[in-house]
Amino acid sequence: MYSVLICDDSLVARKQVAKCLPQDWEVAIHFAKDGQEAVGALKEGKGQLLLLDLNMPVMDGYQTLQAIQSEGLNTKVVVISGDVQPEAHDRVKALGAVAFIRKPVSAAELHDVLTSNNLLEAEPESEIDTTPLDPDIRDCYQEITNIAMGRAGDHLARTLNVFVHLPIPNVNLIEVTELHMLLSDIETHERVSAVCQGFVGPGVQGEALCILSDSSLGDVAKILNISGDVDDQKQLELLMDAASILIGTCLSGIAEQLDVSFAQGQPVVLGQHRNISDIINTGKLKWRRTLAIEISYGLEGYNVVCELILLFTEASMEVMNYKLAHLLEDF
Known part of the structure; x- marks a missing residue:
């Protein structure tokens, strides 16, 4: 490659x-x-x-x-x-x-x-047997994610009273084993904390990962006017609050546009102050390929970057692609 x-x-x-x-x-x-x-x-x-x-x-x-x-x-x-x-x-x-x-x-x-x-x-031929996303379908995934993450960013901005930078979402159909490559831009020495939350709807299911680097925690505490030492329990509360806002609002925005409803499972802490490879190994997924939507949120004036990754099962894509195809017919 x-x-x-x-x-x-x-x-x-x-x-x-x-x-x-x-x-x-x-x-x-x-x-x-x-x-x-x-x-x-x-x-x-x-x-x-x-x-x-x-x-x-x-x-x-x-x-x-x-x-x-x-x-x-x-x-x-x-x-x-x-x-x-x-x-x-x-x-x-x-x-x-x-x-x-x-x-x-x-x-x-x-x-x-x-x-x-x-x-x-x-570019050589790909060594992995993957079916590339149709460009129009990819554009649809990006656009509905743009709208959904905009709502999540607005919620976060109003809650924290900050300006949230919204990037272009990264949409890929990948092997689950390639998740490490997707997250390889997180420094190998950087420690992170992560929350995982499952979701399911009619014909659609997946996992949402919210990842916050340890280097961001100090500035998050400043934003929330938390003085003194921020112990592990306070850090966990910060992470859970951010995950709740971002995962819940983003999924709600996507569900509304696809005309489905998602039931969300209980959030699970994958780890605190861990290497990213350890975090991913902890969250072993039970399917081979996944539609991965990666969103990076940054807060202006602060060293805070939060990764939100939505992982949809390959089987879910049949339902989602069908709904997106009908959306395209409306234009």
Whole structure:
């Protein structure tokens, strides 16, 4: 499988770039938070394509390009940076970058750059037997999720008195075993806490995961005016409150648009202060493939990122696709 390495010191920027990759492009995505990590990953064979930021600690983008040249590492480099000085363009081109994109990157611009530099042609046949989503159906899933997460974001904003950043939802049909890849942009050293809640409706069932990184908990406490130490019990209450708002409101919005109703099970704490791989192993799912809808909520002015992932069984898609197809006929 073709591999893409995204290098940026900002978690938000890494996620934004990843979401801008063509959704029908079967690639393995890897992440690095500075040039030193990127060079190490390239030496391990990760990153036939490197999407590289310039301004980073430890080893910046220019130093990374120099290291790639001096060590003869085999990769194509597209620089994505907020530094739009003409001199920056000239320097990265001289150091071997094939293209330069100004931040924030858009999916259309990235696709054009990948196409014009023949970088999409290197894609091999997928090794996994999956049925890609019809583009129109995918658009429908994204749009109904946009509406549902907007309602959830509004509820969260009014409850916490903050501005909530709403991203474009990421919709994929994946093997359950690929859940780790879906969440691979969460740092391997980052500890997280997570809640899982099952839901079921006529012909539709699935699981909702709400994941909050430990690094976010301090700012969440500030938002809620919680002073002093935030012990595990208070952290658990914060997580359960956020999960209740996001999962309940999002599912309600999706159900209303699909003209179904969901019954929600009791929320279950998958773990606190755990590695993301441990969290996913704890929540073993009983089906092989899943429709995964990933939503990342960020709070302006705070270091808070909350992941909401809705997982629908493959059998559920027959019912949902049928309803979405009828929605398309109305347009």
